[in-house]
Amino acid sequence: MGFGSQWRDLLDDTSQTLKERGFQSIKLGPGGHEVPVVNGSLVYVWRVANNPKAVSEFASSPTRKNGFMTAPLDPTLWEPSLSGEPQPVYDASEENELDPVLRTVGDTMPLVLVMVESTPRQLQSIEWAVAVLDGDGKVRLRGQECIWEPELAAEDAASDVESFDSGVPVAPVVELQKQDRRPADG
Numbered sequence: 001m002g003f004g005s006q007w008r009d010l011l012d013d014t015s016q017t018l019k020e021r022g023f024q025s026i027k028l029g030p031g032g033h034e035v036p037v038v039n040g041s042l043v044y045v046w047r048v049a050n051n052p053k054a055v056s057e058f059a060s061s062p063t064r065k066n067g068f069m070t071a072p073l074d075p076t077l078w079e080p081s082l083s084g085e086p087q088p089v090y091d092a093s094e095e096n097e098l099d100p101v102l103r104t105v106g107d108t109m110p111l112v113l114v115m116v117e118s119t120p121r122q123l124q125s126i127e128w129a130v131a132v133l134d135g136d137g138k139v140r141l142r143g144q145e146c147i148w149e150p151e152l153a154a155e156d157a158a159s160d161v162e163s164f165d166s167g168v169p170v171a172p173v174v175e176l177q178k179q180d181r182r183p184a185d186g
Contacts, residue, residue, distance in 0.1 A: 008033075010045055010047070010116070011033060011034075011035070011044070011045045011046070012034065014036060014043070014045045014114075015034045015035060015036045018036040018038065018043070019036065021080055022080030023036050023037060023038055023080050024036075024037045024073055024076075025037060026042070026070060026073065028063045028064070028066045028067050028070070029062075029063065029066055030062055030063060030066075031061065031062070031063030032063075033063055035067065037073055037109065038112075040072060040073075040109060040110070041109055041110040041111065041112045041130075042067055042070060042109050042110070042111045042112065043112050043114060044064075044067060044111055044112070044113050044114065044131075045114045045116065046058070046113060046114065046115055046116065047115075047116045047117075047118060048115045048116065048117050055113075055115070055131075055139055055141060056138040056139055056140070057138070057139070058113065058131065058139040059133050059137060059138075059139050065133070065137070067111045068108065068111055068131070068132075068133040069108055070108055070109050070111075071107065071108060071109070072107070072108070072109050073109070110130050111130070111131045112128055112129070112130055112131070113128065113129055113130075113131040113139075113141065114126065114127075114128045114147075115127045115128065115129075123148075123150075124149070124150070125146055125148060125149040125150075126146070126147050126148040126149075127144055127145060127146045127147065128144070128145060128147055129141035129142060129143050129144035129145065130142045130143055
């Protein structure tokens, strides 16, 4: 399995998992990518290429471009939730902080781009944002937020370690330390 196909599998697995929890999905033509729909938004999981223009050029294929032109699905009586308990459909009279951003999209479903940054050996971060296609065919992000990154403690612990690629590693110096031992009460 190639490195690129692993990321296509991630999109497929995300869609399948959300379908099993009751969420709808939609197939984007012409490539046929199945993309889940959560709370009236397409959720596209994508591995970001190591390129400064990667996000702006996200809609370079006809399939991805179609994600920005997808009409909303018909409403359902109950909206599934990630907790497994169905939620009543959103009351349009209530307004939340994302409504102004989502209204700018118009008669199409918003596309939430979940951007996974990684190398073949390490997951580096996961971010998400509402992706908007401008008139020049470039993608801009609104409300970008990091939803996962490695813990800093793990990075600090490994920063003092010297890496090697051949030979025998040098064993660390280990010595006994004095401990204060107090008799246990009881």
